[in-house]
Amino acid sequence: MNEVIETILNHRSIRSFKDKALSAEQVQAIVESAQAASTSSFIQAYTIIGVTDPVKKAELAQVAGNQPYVENTGHLFVFCADLHRHDIIAEMQEVDLTEPLESTEKFMVACIDAALAAQNASIAAESMGLGICYIGGIRNSLDKVREVLNIPSRVIPLFGLTVGYPDRITDKKPRLPFNNIYHENGYQADPEEFKAQLEQYDETVSNYYLERTKGAREDTWTGQMAAMLGAKSRMYMKDFVQKQGLNKR
Missing domain, CATH: 3.40.109.10 (NADH Oxidase)
Structure with a gap:
């Protein structure tokens, strides 16, 4: 590197x-x-x-x-x-x-x-x-x-x-899993695989917030996105x- x-x-x-x-x-x-x-x-x-x-x-x-x-x-x-x-x-x-x-x-x-x-x-x-x-x-x-x-x-x-x-x-915020972002030879759109990846990422993000805020926040990424996109800004x-x-x- x-x-x-x-x-x-x-x-x-x-x-x-x-x-x-x-x-x-x-x-x-x-x-x-x-x-x-x-x-x-x-x-x-x-x-x-x-x-x-x-x-x-x-x-x-x-x-x-x-x-x-x-x-x-x-x-x-x-x-x-x-x-x-x-x-x-x-x-x-x-x-x-x-x-x-x-x-x-x-x-x-x-x-x-x-x-x-x-x-x-x-x-x-x-x-x-x-x-x-x-x-x-x-x-x-x-x-x-x-x-x-x-x-x-x-x-x-x-x-x-x-x-x-x-x-x-x-602290550096964790990004989405590599396989959720990078697809080879076409868009890989298996909904169950997507959900599994996002659930794993939710856990990672929630742990990040718990540690960063000493337990004051435990947001998930999908929860944040649903709230933000629902606001119609x-x-x-x-x-x-x-x-x-x-x-x-």
């Missing part, structure tokens, strides 16, 4: 950071690492917004559910699916790109490009000894995020990424995405 794999396997979300900003060199290295990620057909359909203004960070922390580590972090990045620059390309090249830019396929390309870039950025940051945490909570109110960050049409803020010097390192998303001129065809 090499150092890159060790860094990847050692990942855990950090939600408590020291009061120390990232240097300009660190920010540039993280963003350039993000840009080195694969991108579908060289389309590069994403933008990264660094948020350093204390007022803007406080507003985004409030949107994200009053999470203090959104505001109190070394650096806050916001990753966006972005086809706005491709509208500019249409003007420059004097072509009509409306249909492809509004297609579900190009929306998926933009989301995938942004996610690939973000994961490169995360690994780069962790390789420097920094900690990270993805912030999906900014999607609680994308109208507010659009206002705070001056987001134009054909751009969707997907998630934040807090990066900083860890103040407290948490952010159901406005389709309307927002289409209002931004994406995923309309």
